[in-house]
Amino acid sequence: MTWIIDKQFDFCYGHRVWSQSLETEYSLDDCLMCRHLHGHQGRIKIFLAAETLQNGMVTDFKHLNWFKQWLDATLDHKFIIDRNDPLFPDMMSHYCADGKMDDTRFFRHDEGYWTPRLEVVDGEIGAIREKYEGMVIVDFVPTSEQLTAWMLEIVQKKMAPLGIRVNSVEFWETPKSHCEIKA
Numbered sequence: 001m002t003w004i005i006d007k008q009f010d011f012c013y014g015h016r017v018w019s020q021s022l023e024t025e026y027s028l029d030d031c032l033m034c035r036h037l038h039g040h041q042g043r044i045k046i047f048l049a050a051e052t053l054q055n056g057m058v059t060d061f062k063h064l065n066w067f068k069q070w071l072d073a074t075l076d077h078k079f080i081i082d083r084n085d086p087l088f089p090d091m092m093s094h095y096c097a098d099g100k101m102d103d104t105r106f107f108r109h110d111e112g113y114w115t116p117r118l119e120v121v122d123g124e125i126g127a128i129r130e131k132y133e134g135m136v137i138v139d140f141v142p143t144s145e146q147l148t149a150w151m152l153e154i155v156q157k158k159m160a161p162l163g164i165r166v167n168s169v170e171f172w173e174t175p176k177s178h179c180e181i182k183a
């Protein structure tokens with residue numbers, strides 16, 4: 001017997017899918033809208049599984065509170081940008097040298113993303129600081145598929161010491177566009 005429990009989390013974020021390309025026979029138009037800077041109300045569901053119960057539970061639902069905190073602090077109301085995005089030097093001009101991301105101007109986080117060191121823009125107007133405060137840099141195109149894979153890995157690593165298996169992760173970029181990864 002396998003028990004599967006799940007918990008859902010919502011967050012809003014911005015992104016740009018700079019690699020989008022379309023087969024117009026199928027898409028019916030050639031507008032690469034996902035290359036625009038745009039935002040979503042994202043929804044993620046984490047599924048945890050076990051063959052035996054501890055204290056009558058797969059694990060306490062509250063053992064995912066850390067994920068809510070991480071999501072709120074890291075991605076909620078942030079713009080997720082790929083460091084390889086051709087627009088990166090333009091959007092992140094204060095954080096580039098020779099047209100490339102200057103790693104020394106960023107914090108590297110264990111979960112595999114970067115955030116700008118805000119002292120780099122000391123002396124600039126508040127709006128400039130606010131722009132960079134809202135940036136989360138990743139090393140992949142932030143599609144539904146890749147965001148889901150990234151978050152699956154983060155949850156798997158964190159839950160492993162508890163002996164909890166992540167069964168799958170589901171992600172909704174919009175209410176109609178959904179991705180699932182079975183671990």
Ligand SMILES: Nc1nc2c(c(=O)[nH]1)N=C([C@H](O)[C@H](O)COP(=O)(O)OP(=O)(O)OP(=O)(O)O)CN2
Pocket residue numbers: 017033034142143144145173174175176177
């Ligand atoms: N396989 C993927 N395709 C697309 C992705 C993606 O991450 N993976 N992302 C986008 C866009 O970011 C976009 O915002 C979502 O587009 P779309 O599905 O077209 O939006 P809706 O769910 O609102 O659907 P409508 O048909 O426009 O109503 C594009 N493709």
